[in-house]
Amino acid sequence: MPHSRLPTRAVSGAAGRRLCASVSLFALVFAGAAAAQEATLPDVVVDGGTAASLTVPSMDEARAAIARTPGGAEVVSDEAWQDTRAVTIKDMLDFVPGVFAQTKWGEDTRLSIRGSGLSRNAHLRGVQLFQDGVIPLNTADGGGDFQEIDPTAYRYVEVFKGANGYQLGANALGGAINFVTPTGRDAPSVTVRLDAGSWDFFRLQSSAGGAQGAFDAFVTASAQTAQGFREHSAGQSLRASGNAGWRPTDAFETRFFFNANDIEQQIPGAVSKAAALTDPEAANPTNLKLDYQRNIQSLRFANKTTWVMSENSKLEFGGFxxxxxLNHPIFQVLDYDYFTWGGFARLVDEREIAGFANRLTAGITTSIGSTDAKRFANIQGHEGALTFFANEDATTTTYYAEDNFYLAKSFALVGAFQYLTATRDRDGFYNAATGSKDYGLFLPKGGIVWDIGPGAQVFANVSNSAEVPTFSELTNFASPLLSNLEAQTATTYEIGSRGRGEDFTWDVSLYRSSVKNELQCNATTVSGVCTVVNLGYTVHQGVEAGFGGTLLKGLWEKGAAADKLWFNLAYTYSDFFFDNDPVWGNNQLPGIPRHYIRAELLYKHPSGFYAGPNVEWVPTPYYVDDANTLNTAAYALLNFRLGYDDGGPFSAYVDARNLFDTAYIATVSVTARAAQNSALFEPGSGRAVYAGIRYTW
Structure with missing residues (x-):
């Protein structure tokens, strides 16, 4: 079946002018700094380590912060994805246990951590996304998109599972993910990258960084295009981001961030189970007829300022x-303009109390958004008559504190709380009723962190989390009224261990969450739109196990720089079910596999050559409806990658995926009760080969 082409659309209008002007401005700001050599500043002790930047922690500092967290959390270096065809959050985090991320089309991904957002058939809910701990990628009501994430832009990623992201003000069941960019003080002077491969995939990316005295700057930009595996899945994008910092003294730094995106993406749509497994390239006929698309233009600015007030205390504050x-032709044409602003302040104080070491973090973060929401009749992808018009205002504010009290150097008691306030106000102008919802939630947490040996920890916690409905949940497309939904809350019990050595790593968590008022899809219409309800009580419990280690060493090369065979495993067990529900009893919650396994065996040679297979395995089907009447199909994919990267200026890779061209279901939409022909299934991509080169100087 021929693939449809995405019409070329120039960046136009006010958003386009803002995008171009902003990129030009930051290019000029950067030009002076990039031309000079990196200045040498005195080392400043911050959080137990030395930092080239006070506002953007190094990876070692990020790992030190994780080591103070009494629950599942992880730092993922860009080494995990930079030598692959990385375009989605799945490519970045697929080897993080507990994270289930599956690509739908383009860069769009269905993401769930510990069962968050199971009913979210489109966009994002249940996980809070940040860039550099400053810029929220979610809107003020908690919704968001994955298309704005460019893996080539980030140095590392922090994943805080469940209620373990208190220091970011995060409070959702799925936790928080923080994408961290380089600065001019730790980035290469210039990097150029080129990737190409199956289905006309092409990406060109470049970045530059530098420092001069108290100033530094970093900027990156990428252009990408692809026709996609499925019919009507073509996409193209332009993305840019960067930051500029000023550090006039050892104790003070302020940094300005920007992020800009122009994205066009066709949507092939979900199909029936039979269609997904027998004709996976075909699009949903309704998506073709109405030319479903999701097109985004966005621009973000932020500032973070860090002031080391004394050897004991540090203040961070800023705004965004x-x-x-969003231009989004689906069953109707959604034309939404989101304006979001807010700020944060955070105090970190480290001192002795009665002879015991103590670390207190306290802060506030607030996000305020206004959405000009219009919907129109869809006339083959174009706007017809107005069907809905409202202004939707959201405010979410979180007050938080977390204290680590060290009874011994190796053992800390951790106590924390959050107080969350949120409002959701709608002023209806056409086919929309005016309404308001207010929420206030107190969320305590307690835990321990115990260093049982060099590089090894045991942790445990009891925590509370909450998710306030987004406007998408509060909207019933068949009614002009705001839905009367309660906030979803959960109490989680968790125990685990993590550790790192020269030839091994591990990260294991066992958890059980008792969830009340879970936000769940009650019915899915033919257009794929969900009506969301609060369930009664549900249980999310599971195991998250990640292991990495050298199986063999010195096969052909002996000595300090020996070659080795490295094994990497990420296993996620998810047991999510209704708890004596009056309708569904103890049925399994739909939308996520019980077992999800990623494993890789990689040969690494000291010359920089590496090669090896990896697998993705879902050994048992999982349900797509609350009634447990329709399920997916088990699958296993074999992939292979090889490349060269000796840490020098040049690197190259080949990334081959789904070598046996297996037809499989990557992810699903969920509903209350499905029919055998329900269009709820997103086929995964077929066999593909990608290659890329990168040069740095």
């Missing part, structure tokens, strides 16, 4: 503003 335009 974003403007995002």
């Amino acid at each position: 503003v974003s403007d995002k335009d």
Whole structure:
């Protein structure tokens, strides 16, 4: 079946002018700094380590912060994805146990951590996304998109599972993910990258960084295009981001961030189970007829300032503003303009109390958003008559504190709380009723962190989390009224261990969450739109196990720089079910596999050559409806990658995926009760080969 082409659309209008002007501005700011050599500043002790930047922690500092967290959390270096065809959050985090991320089309991904957002058939809910701990990628009501994430832009990623992201003000069941960019003080002077491969995939990316005295700057940009595996899945994008910092003294630094995106993406749509497994390239006929697309133009600015007030205390504060335009032809044409702004302040104090070491973190973060929401009749992808018009205002504010009290150097008691306030106000102008919802939630947490040996920890916690409904949940497309939904809350019990050595790593968590008022899809219409309800009580419990280690060493090369065979495993066990529900009893919650396994065996040679297979395995089907009447199909994929990267200026890779061209179901939409022909299944991509080169100087 021929693939449809995405019409070329120039960046136009106010958003386009803002995008171009902003990129030009930051290019000029950067030009002076990039031309000079990196200045040498005195080392400043921050959080137990030395930092080239006070506002952007190094990876070692990020790992030190994780080591203070009494629950599942992980730092993922860009080494995990930079030598692959990385375009989605799945490519970045697929080897993080507990994270289930599956690509739908383009860069769009269905993401769930510990069963968050199971009913979210489109966009994002249940996980809070940040860039550099400053810029929220979610809108003020908690919704968001994955298309704005460019893996080539980030140095590392922090994953805080469940209620373990208190220091970011995060409070969702799925936790928080923080994408961290380089600065001019730790980035290469210039990097150029080129990737190409199956289905006309092409990406060109470049970045530059540098420092001069107290100033530094970093900027990166990428252009990408692809026709996609499925019919009507073509996409193209332009993305840019960067930051500029000023550090006039050892104790003070302020940094300005920007992020800009122009994205066009066709949507092939979900199909029936039979269609997904027998004709996976075909699009949903309705998506073709109405030319489903998701097109985004967005621009964000932020500032973070760090002031080391004394050897005991540090103050961080800043603010952000974003403007995002969404043009989204689906069953209707959604034309939404999101304007979001807010700020944060955080105090960190480290001192002895009665002879015991103590570390207190306290802060506030607030996000305020206004959405100009219009919907129109869809006339083959174009706007017809107005069907809905409202202004939707959201405010979410979180007050938080977390204290680590060290009874011994190796053992800490951790106590924390959050107080969350949120409002959701709608002013209806056409086919929309005016309404308001207010929420206030107190969320305590307690835990321990015990260093049982060099590089090894045991942790445990009891925590509370909450998710306030987004406007998408509060909207019933068949009614002009705001839905009367309660906030979803959960109490989680967790125990685990993590550790790292020269030839091994591990990260294991066992958890059980008792969830009340879970936000769940009650019915899915033919257009794929969900009506969301609060369930009664549900249980999310599971095991997250990650292991990495050298199986063999010195096969052909002996000595200090020996070659080795490295094994990497990420296993996620998810047992999510209704708890004596009056309708569904103890049925399994739909939408996620019980077992999800990623494993890789990689040969690494000291010359820089590496090669090896990896597998993705879902050994048992999982349900797509609350009634447990329709399920997916088990699958196993074999992939292979090889490349060269000796840490020098040049690197190259080949990334081959789904070598046996297996037809499989990557992810699903969920509903209350499915029919055998329900269009709820997103086929995974077929056999593909990608290659890339990168040069740095």
